[in-house]
Amino acid sequence: MKDSITALRALQKQLYAYRYAEALISYDEAAVAPPESEAGRAEASEVFARLSFDALVNPGTAALLAQAGQDAEDAQQAAEVRELRRAYDRICRIPAEEYAAFSKLVAQAMPAWGRAKRGNDFAAFAPYLEQIVAAKRRQAACIDPARDPYEVWLDQYEPGLTVARCDAFFAALRTAIVPLLAEIQKRGAPIRTDFITQDWPLAQQKELSRRAMALWGLDPAHTVLGESEHPFTDSLYSGDVRMTTHYHPTDATVSLYSVLHEGGHALYDAHVDPALDYTVLQGGASMSIHESQSRLFENCVGRSRAFVHCLWPTLKELFPAQLADVTEEEWYRAVNRAEPGPIRTEADELTYPLHIMVRYELEKALLHGELAVRDLPAAWNAKYQQTLGLTPPDDAHGVLQDMHWAGGDIGYFPSYALGSAYAAQAMDDIRKTLDVDACVARGDLAPLRAELEKRLWRYGCLKTPDELIGSLCGGAFDPQHYIGYLTRKYTALYAL
Ligand SMILES: [Zn+2]
Structure with missing residues (x-):
């Protein structure tokens, strides 16, 4: 060497x-x-x-x-x-003084955002956000003065991602999902949800986490599950992956789906080629590619009929009283129901990308200088009305709900929706040669893991995100796979 x-x-x-x-x-x-x-x-x-x-x-x-x-x-x-x-x-x-000043600004903005959210007081947070937006515009000009300032930050979270690609993606989503949601609300078959909110004992919820992680194939010798307010996953190297969940005593589905989601992140991190450990190539290739794996396991697998069928005996064993008069079909329908609400992190699979679309349009307008921070709450509420058909009850449940902008993360939100779309396309391609549902229904995820390891996991950052999206999805990215998946699933679920 x-x-x-x-x-x-x-x-x-x-x-x-x-x-x-x-x-x-x-x-x-x-x-x-x-x-x-x-x-x-x-x-x-x-x-x-x-x-x-x-x-x-x-x-x-x-x-x-x-x-x-x-x-x-x-x-x-x-x-x-x-x-x-x-x-x-x-x-x-970025000049060293600018870099240091921004770290300090974010360190002050985060607690200010927390106070503003608790007190429902956007005006108290606005001065910090104004400085953050101004700094992000200045820094973008330092990094690449010729480029759209918003795109400079998109590219930070996913190298190669452009405003044009995001615009086309979200336009396609809007055209398909907004009318589908309206149709569900107008004439969709009702879904039973009364059994979701009740007492779900903590000891059994913890056992459910353990069994879910075993089903995913996470090795307890290299993976640990802790508890935190907001679930997350971080890996120190391929042999030490840390996950967390959050248990709600009155709703077991919250932690279950957090564990299934974080488990997807954990599988990806744990299967990166150990030869890349201790280099900059270790870990996932971009935020949206990472999110594609968590959402693939949480939604495409975890909310499928096949997985519900596989998990149902475990659920009945751990929660016999809670599920005494509930059928497998009722559980499947309940964990897939679509209900527009004001909060992103509580959104279902269908309305989730609409929450992301609102944030994408607003943060892009902020960085383009087309929207002033003081006008943000009104713009937020108008977009929620137009996109999800509701107005948040207050700013705490509206524009102040997420920490990303306070943390200086502008350009991050599209990752969440793109990840779901990569996952749907990857599943379409994998299904051409593997009967995923048959494997999942019998609790054997090894063939799916092997496929994802071959297409994506083992590479870490060895290849560029564009190359990895191609090998994961089996071709160039096309949002129609995601739209087709959501349309098929929700048309059947609501008997439209
Ligand atoms: Zn995630």
């Missing part, structure tokens, strides 16, 4: 160690630490963030990347150079 490649590996291992520490700190914060412990954590986090920044952004890195780019001898080494250069180029174009 050439000297430059050896040095590049050493740099990556250093960055890995800082990332490991930061990931442990945030898992600990969410799932373990006592509530009043943020002071010490903030001190430690700041040190690791600084170490990580200094390790990457220094005069030696540019020279090292140039040399390693010439010395790379195989696809993995070339990809390591490509990914490190990408990270370096973005960070080093």
